Amino acid sequence: MTRLPVLKTYKLYIGGKFPRSESGRSYPVSSPSGVVNAAQGSRKDVRDAVVAARAAFGGWSRATAYNRGQVLYRVAELLEGRRAEFGRLAPDVDEAIDRWVWYAGWTDKIAQVAGNANPVAGPYFNLSVPEPTGVVGILAPQSSPLLGLVSVLAPAILTGNTAVVIASESSPLAAVALAEVLATSDVPGGVVNIVTGRTAELAPPLAGHLDVNALDLAGAPVDLAASLEGLAAENLKRVVRRADPEPDWTAEPALDRVLAFTETKTVWHPIGV
Template sequence: MSDRVTVSKTYKLYLGGAFPRSESGRTYPVTDGKGRFLANAAQASRKDLREAVVAARGAFGKWSGATAYNRGQVLYRVAELLEGRREQFADEVAAGEGVPAKRAQALVDAAVDRWVWYAGWTDKIATVLGAANPVAGPYFSFSVPEPTGVVGVLAPQRSSLLGLVSVLAPVLAVGATAVVVTSQDRPLPAITLSEVLATSDVPGGVVNLLTGHTAELAPWLASHADVNALDLTGAPPELRVDLEKSAAGTVKRVLRVPTTEPDWTDRPDIARLRALVETKTVWHPMGV
């Protein structure tokens, strides 16, 4: 009996809740820490990125309009599905990041816990970041946090799952939608996450995941007029100043990060939640 033929996987993008190929037809090889071939990933183009932004904008109204309690339920369901594919994620993290199996499992567990942590914040954001303002007059004044809109995320390059979850989950928790450029060399956990999202209750278009070359896609994401905020976490250090200048042209909110990638195993805080909301102040006369 002859040996089986190896069937190489070629993954697709995740746009608008569907899995299209890149319109350019390009792919690139993904290898493990020792340079061994793992799979082919789609190499997204500028047109793919534009379509991702359109999908994110189209999904924003429904997602931001959902109750905070409902968003928490949806995100918790994603955490359940992440847990169900724990072994697959661990294998992909171990191969891509070159860490031992136990370390990979610990990172996956931390990613699931991180997702649950942000899911729990959905219905607490308004209480913590909002306020009833004291005024000298017959008025009520309330400050209410609202999602900033479509957020472009350059995912961490080294931490392929925990880092990705740490930058994506807060976007969804506040009610914003996301266009994510995944880790260039370690995209497999992000691809598997897209499969989780597609089978969860997250509406199509709320999350759009693009695999490809970060340096190619980042400038178009930074300059796109319909992207409201830009997370520079995974941006190449040599491009960050230029990306900030491009983002300034459309008055984007920019999330700045240290030059070196942070330790994602550190305890999270609400800084990212605060950075992704706008504060709307409403005045209302008493007795009306």
């Protein structure tokens, strides 16, 4: 007698929990075992995700760099243990794991590379350091559901930002599986929030949200990118534009996306006795 398999419900990931869309909607996507239903998130889900990301920002941004590095490395460890599962959902699993390792190692080095002392002409101690921008909205790459996602998510959160991710519309299952890894790898709830659904519906409320500080348009539909950037101007979000052609996500990573979502803080203090 063959065993009847237990099927999985693919849900959103908001504030460390796995809710269905508040709209009750789902949409069909293909999986290795045929067509399944993914949650079709709503504008309200996006707003809830932003609230969760904001709530998580204080704790995550003030965690020590060493701690953030350990937590992100743990993500790589857990992914390694689920290589087979992820291998069915996306290509480039090994590269995605190695990318977590690469970015995890940056948490306690980025301030030394992006910050410096400033030799001002006067008796002042003066130091510039990078700080996280805040809540980052991310449109994950559409055609690279795991490696592309990791390549935009890890650089945003490693400095202490929190993120609201709109997953690849047609291939969201790797993102949902990654959420399960994040939920069990000491990444505090709310640091990463993942909403699946129709990008054209979810992207505008994210781009225009006044409590989102930055926007990565990596996976923006080509006909929407300019209007999303326009919405982002309302509260002067830092924007990483959609690249055309789409970047080769397997290429050696760089610091661009890390630095795009940091602010330089400069502190002055007099020197004297």
